[in-house]
Amino acid sequence: MECKISLERLSESQHGQVKYASAFVDEHIQEISLEDGHLRIVHTSPNGDEAIRERVERLIERFSKGDFGFKENVLFRNEVSVPYNGDIIRELVESKSIKVLEPGLFIFREPFSSLMRFLDYSFVTKIANRFQVKEESYPAVIHSETLNKTNHFTSFPEHIHFLTHLREDLDVIESFSDSIRATGGWKDELPLDLNATMPKPKFTMNPSTCYHCYEGLQGETLEGDGIVVTAVAKCHRFESKNHTDFGRLLDFSMREIIFVGKPDFVKENRLKSIEYIKELAVEWEVDSLLEIANDPFFTNDFQVKASFQRNQEMKYELRLTIPYLDKSIACSSVNFHSNTFGNAFDIKVGKRAAVTGCVGFGIERWAFAFLAQYGMNEADWPASFREQYHAWQQKSL
Template identity: 75%
Template sequence: MKTDSATILTLSLERLDPNQHGQLKYASAFVSEFIDDIRLEDGTLTIAHHDPDGGAKIAAGVEKLIERFSKGDFGFKEHILFEHRGSMPYRGDIIAELVETKTIKILEPGLFIFREPFSSLLRFFDDTFVQRIADAFGAKEESYPAVIHLSTLDKTNHFTSFPEHLHFLNHLRDDLDVIESFSDSVRQAGGWKEEAPLDLNRTMPKPRFAMNPSTCYHCYEGLQGETLEGDGIVATAVAKCHRYESKNHADFGRLLDFSMREIIFVGKPEFVRENRMKAVEHLKQLAQEWEIDCLIENANDPFFTNDFQVKASFQRNQEMKYEMRFTIPYLNKSIACSSVNFHSTAFGTAFDIKLGKRPATTGCVGFGLERWVFAFLAQFGLREEGWPAAFREQYAAWQQKSR
């Protein structure tokens, strides 16, 4: 079926476990650059596209993903650790209100400028996570670059687990002719044009860096080759992270560029496990204190590659990842705002971080700062008088101290 501007492709997902439908929708956005929109409803995936070949390749790609996500009989372990029901007095379209009040400026899907009060709430949440949680662990503050070595991403297996997220970083070659030719071509064209041809092989070297997709990777890179003492260390940092997610950037809270505060544990297995579960207790306390409608549940990363089922099932069965999910009332769905992760010795081995003669165990708790603000406002609105009393008092005290 065709509309005025796009062809519509409809695929039934009856062969796929309903628990996998969201993962399939997410992954399908990467099947083709000709996809304009993807919608999931009642077990049917609807794709709007402008593929000049009619969409046969898109259909084949989605079928390949269905086969990937349905392969084997692994089962997905479900475990809700905590559930808290809040009043959620605000039920409006918070994104529309934020745009209307010019609190946010959408540059393109997933790329925003944040203004007051959103920008202050970002800092308030971050300061609270440091003072209420990171400081309780004695975490030492670190500061990381926004870019990361590709060799570091290779050690974390990012290329083989989440290749779709990569944002490569590059520059013009150290060649006077190349630099001047590029500048001249832009000048002659009357400015930069998106459709302008750019011979990457001639003008740019092979990239050595990517935009950082996760805060904790730099921590492990910084500890490479070290032998730790005692039970282990706790570090914390906030960093700008970048993940390309194609048409999924149109989804609520799925940003191209976002801020991630992490508390990172590196040490003995019991040290990491105990601190990880203490972090869960801190999250529970904040949820109750701030009257947030949320749950904390067993989860898995959105692995993209052929071994998705094996990796995801192992992660769930070992309860290596918990997510704190906030309800978004006007969408009748939830989004993950924090995750609490256990990596075993994967990163300790990859980066040669040791305690004695054994590889260190690692884990982390992450806070997506923009998501916390978006989700909080989705439940309570922009008007401060609608916010929970404890939150209002803490925010006012923080504002006074920050002046």
């Protein structure tokens, strides 16, 4: 079945956000796209078109509340005439540099895997190390209670991958094993009574690197003006049919630089990081822009939260152009959280709650976007990038 829903109540700049959110309205949606001011949805839902329409209309109402439009606000633009315009994903698959397990889930092989390691090395040496930074290492899972303190359950509930296990009960474990054996292995239609066999999840997959930093500082009082921490972690976000979009991964690597301390300390370091990112974009000759942005909140108060973020300039994104798609994707973000996490985790500087900010680099996104502009032939890469990459390769031998 197919239905088309008018988006005339929304500004054009909001169409992408409602398309993203609409992917979650029904698990039977097979395809979703924007066409001439309409949302086109192909589905096999037993609830029928009307149920799909009603749910999407609820989202449109949510996005249209208030006098607020997502106007473009570009703070920096680095326009570069790049040499490549091909379908880089197809080329990477055909060359077996990546293996697609399912939309948004990849195995990365050489040379793509080396490019990822080089990019992460560069973000540390070129940007993180310009601060008095401390390196930390985080797990890929996070306590549900920790995630609750970040308000992730209420702001981005659609993203969450819950983790659980079989109950510590011999009968449950043996019954589960016997049922798998009897059906000839794991099958999608295997009947499982989750309440009977598995406890309430204590952990989820971690959706953001910086959460572990705040968890690790819980109840502490920082000395001086504050601290700067860097870490790279595997992050996980379920994004439904949006995983078919370029760069939207189910499992991805996020390098972050995290500022925790007094307001001026965090704000000043955040501004410095913006300048460092702009310098890097120019040095590496990536076609890009830096703009004010907002998170894709999945809540009834979306407009309030998104408007506040934009008006207070709490989030910037560096977007790299994807020439063959004639679009751009966010590869880095620079965020200011005020004292939200300082209060949530009881982190203090003196007697006041600490404020926080972070800079994120999506490693896979940077690699995909760079190759989308310059291709796999290293001779076509910008001289500065190519020389640094080769120097890193020699150093890594």
